[in-house]
Amino acid sequence: MNDPFTTDTDLIEYILSIQNMGEGDGKSRETGSVSGQFLHFVDEMPGGFFIYHAYGGEELIYANKSMLRIFDCDTMAQFRELTGNSFRGIVHPEDLEAVEESIWRQIRDSQYDLDYVEYRIITRRGEIRWVDDYGHFIHSETAGDVFYVFAGDSTERKRLQREAESQAAEERRQYMDLLEGLSIGYESILYVDLEQDRVQAYRLNDRTRKQFAKELEVRRYSEFAPDYVSTWVHPEDREYVARSTASDDIRRQLAADRTFYVNFRVVKDGSTRYVQLRIVNVGESGSVSKIVMGYQNMDAEIVREIERQQLLKNALESANTAIVAKNAFLANMSHDVRTPMNAIMGFTDLARKHCQDGGKLKYYLDRIEAAGDQLLSLLNGVLEISKIESGNLHIENARCSLTETLQEVRTRAMSRAGAKNITLTLDLSGMEHDIVYSDGAKIGHILSRIVSNGVKYTKENGQVSVFVREERADCADCAMYHFIVQDNGIGIAEDMLARIFQPFEREKNTTQSGVHGTGLGLTIAKSIAEAMGGTVEVVSEVGKGSTFTVTLRLCLRDTQKGISSAKKKKPAPTEGKKRVLIVEDTEINLEIETELLRDAGYLVDVAADGSVAVEKVRNSQPGYYDLILMDIQMPIMDGYRATEEIRSLGDPVLSNIPIVALSANAFDEDKKKSRESGMNAHMEKPIDTPRLMNVISSMLEEGNTELETETCSTPDRSGGTLQS
Ligand code: ADP
Numbered sequence: 001m002n003d004p005f006t007t008d009t010d011l012i013e014y015i016l017s018i019q020n021m022g023e024g025d026g027k028s029r030e031t032g033s034v035s036g037q038f039l040h041f042v043d044e045m046p047g048g049f050f051i052y053h054a055y056g057g058e059e060l061i062y063a064n065k066s067m068l069r070i071f072d073c074d075t076m077a078q079f080r081e082l083t084g085n086s087f088r089g090i091v092h093p094e095d096l097e098a099v100e101e102s103i104w105r106q107i108r109d110s111q112y113d114l115d116y117v118e119y120r121i122i123t124r125r126g127e128i129r130w131v132d133d134y135g136h137f138i139h140s141e142t143a144g145d146v147f148y149v150f151a152g153d154s155t156e157r158k159r160l161q162r163e164a165e166s167q168a169a170e171e172r173r174q175y176m177d178l179l180e181g182l183s184i185g186y187e188s189i190l191y192v193d194l195e196q197d198r199v200q201a202y203r204l205n206d207r208t209r210k211q212f213a214k215e216l217e218v219r220r221y222s223e224f225a226p227d228y229v230s231t232w233v234h235p236e237d238r239e240y241v242a243r244s245t246a247s248d249d250i251r252r253q254l255a256a257d258r259t260f261y262v263n264f265r266v267v268k269d270g271s272t273r274y275v276q277l278r279i280v281n282v283g284e285s286g287s288v289s290k291i292v293m294g295y296q297n298m299d300a301e302i303v304r305e306i307e308r309q310q311l312l313k314n315a316l317e318s319a320n321t322a323i324v325a326k327n328a329f330l331a332n333m334s335h336d337v338r339t340p341m342n343a344i345m346g347f348t349d350l351a352r353k354h355c356q357d358g359g360k361l362k363y364y365l366d367r368i369e370a371a372g373d374q375l376l377s378l379l380n381g382v383l384e385i386s387k388i389e390s391g392n393l394h395i396e397n398a399r400c401s402l403t404e405t406l407q408e409v410r411t412r413a414m415s416r417a418g419a420k421n422i423t424l425t426l427d428l429s430g431m432e433h434d435i436v437y438s439d440g441a442k443i444g445h446i447l448s449r450i451v452s453n454g455v456k457y458t459k460e461n462g463q464v465s466v467f468v469r470e471e472r473a474d475c476a477d478c479a480m481y482h483f484i485v486q487d488n489g490i491g492i493a494e495d496m497l498a499r500i501f502q503p504f505e506r507e508k509n510t511t512q513s514g515v516h517g518t519g520l521g522l523t524i525a526k527s528i529a530e531a532m533g534g535t536v537e538v539v540s541e542v543g544k545g546s547t548f549t550v551t552l553r554l555c556l557r558d559t560q561k562g563i564s565s566a567k568k569k570k571p572a573p574t575e576g577k578k579r580v581l582i583v584e585d586t587e588i589n590l591e592i593e594t595e596l597l598r599d600a601g602y603l604v605d606v607a608a609d610g611s612v613a614v615e616k617v618r619n620s621q622p623g624y625y626d627l628i629l630m631d632i633q634m635p636i637m638d639g640y641r642a643t644e645e646i647r648s649l650g651d652p653v654l655s656n657i658p659i660v661a662l663s664a665n666a667f668d669e670d671k672k673k674s675r676e677s678g679m680n681a682h683m684e685k686p687i688d689t690p691r692l693m694n695v696i697s698s699m700l701e702e703g704n705t706e707l708e709t710e711t712c713s714t715p716d717r718s719g720g721t722l723q724s
Pocket of ligand 1: 454489490519
């Protein structure tokens with residue numbers, strides 16, 4: 001065969017033919033012929049080369065010297081003996097089956113009938129080495145179907161590879177240990193590729209396990225994130241957690257910082273826990289795609305810190321709300337105080353100018369009085385609200401007659417109703433028990449406010465009806481009372497209904513219509529009702545009227561020893577024989593009180609402070625002073641001290657002079673202190689003249705010095721009373 005080889009089959013044919021020629025005697029290897037030279041070349045090739053039958057016993061046909069060297073064989077005969085003259089003897093028995101299977105699979109799948117396998121061999125010295133095997137399946141005319149193989153000793157490469165692998169495995173183990181150490185405390189760790197929309201779990205806890213069937217499972221992140229939120233996150237935190245764990249938001253946050261965290265609550269088996277999710281950018285810097293998410297149960301200290309921060313936040317919010325409320329309050333007060341003040345000052349100027357004109361003068365004085373009344377009711381309202389808000393509202397539990405209370409409410413509103421020709425009816429037929437043990441004064445106060453509004457906001461010739469419905473309550477000793485005040489007045493617009501119980505809220509049309517008011521009445525009524533455990537409700541329709549219902553649960557039996565209700569005394573005429581000592585440091589008050597008492601026919605003496613009063617009484621003849629009107633806040637000696645000193649005087653007549661406090665200090669504690677210092681009654685300023693006279697005459701003419709401070713109340717001349 002002198003033609004050049006056109007295919008490797010030709011080449012193998014050639015080798016086989018030469019091989020056959022020299023087989024047995026070795027001549028072909030020794031001759032200097034071309035074929036001999038060629039075979040010599042193949043024999044001496046640095047890489048291993050061998051040919052074997054593809055089928056049957058896979059008998060070896062040829063192997064070069066390199067191949068023999070790989071197996072530590074010096075001769076072909078040794079090699080044949082070692083391998084059983086078969087490819088099967090070349091491969092380590094443990095690898096053989098897999099190697100054969102791999103070769104044939106590759107041949108089947110390969111377009112060029114090529115294969116590559118790697119396997120162990122056992123050398124003649126019993127050493128195990130590794131071999132690379134690049135085989136080609138061909139059909140030769142001489143030998144039939146054969147494999148020719150280029151083989152090389154890959155033991156060293158394999159060793160290096162194994163070393164590199166074990167080094168990588170060691171590094172990976174160290175890396176995992178490091179990760180484990182750093183991630184201690186993270187119950188659950190996820191690796192996310194935002195670009196690929198993949199999330200893979202590295203560590204799962206009892207929650208995330210519900211989202212992944214097993215560790216290392218891969219899910220779509222865009223499905224996992226909302227699934228986690230809806231399954232575990234507390235409903236109130238869901239929106240913000242969903243937002244913070246959405247891909248876009250994570251990208252935005254990690255663009256600024258390498259890591260951020262989200263704190264939220266999870267709910268499991270009905271109990272709530274705080275969790276911190278830390279999200280770290282683990283990809284290349286400058287891009288946000290690969291992230292690690294670690295879920296950690298927050299320890300008690302962090303939870304406390306969060307709660308502390310929440311408290312601070314709430315406190316700040318309430319402080320801000322309080323500032324807004326205070327500013328609104330001051331703005332309202334400023335407006336509501338200025339309006340009547342303006343009237344007082346304006347009409348005083350006019351009165352001075354026209355003091356000769358009796359008719360005009362009277363008109364101006366009436367206007368000044370009305371403005372004064374308005375100021376007073378505002379002041380009383382604000383004081384009352386502040387008292388209620390500060391929790392200083394004391395609710396009595398005394399025997400009282402609802403019939404009397406309601407009749408008094410009606411009587412108080414009658415004159416205003418009469419002036420507008422409004423029919424004011426009281427129907428008590430729905431009431432079974434008249435006597436209850438409660439705070440009658442406060443019930444009257446609540447209802448007075450509402451009835452007064454009914455009259456105020458009902459046009460002339462209208463109708464205001466008060467009726468009571470009594471129902472069984474949940475305890476045998478109590479009953480539910482519904483006090484219903486119905487009018488056919490102007491009604492209240494729907495948008496206003498929700499606000500009428502808030503301070504200073506007045507409907508525009510009532511403000512514009514010129515009906516006087518402070519916007520505090522209903523706030524007070526509702527607050528008191530609530531303090532008594534009750535409610536105030538309203539239904540109303542513009543143009544048709546309003547129905548207010550006050551619901552209270554009242555005791556029918558005396559469950560607690562209460563304080564007896566006020567004793568009301570009829571005023572007695574004064575005869576001008578009695579002497580009153582007015583103790584007052586403010587000149588204008590002194591002037592008014594003196595004028596009032598003189599006008600009522602009393603003799604008057606004055607003292608500028610408590611110490612002067614004590615001296616005057618001490619040095620007086622017993623019986624000279626019949627009564628003392630005592631201011632409380634005074635320089636040098638206040639009214640309480642002065643009273644105590646007078647009560648400790650040696651002369652029983654002097655030490656028992658009736659003393660009536662007349663003070664701008666109007667809270668329950670002030671009245672209590674008056675009583676404790678030894679005063680007989682406590683009246684509030686501004687002075688309600690008829691009441692003051694009533695109290696004085698009751699003490700002087702009827703000798704009744706046992707008046708309780710509860711009888712001393714300042715009327716709200718706009719309609720309600722301010723008993724407390
Ligand atoms: P005011 O001093 O303005 O009467 P209130 O707190 O008593 O203050 O009432 C608040 C507002 O509720 C009133 O200004 C008025 O607009 C409305 N209002 C209260 N009662 C009635 C009623 N019976 N009919 C119509 N409007 C009413």
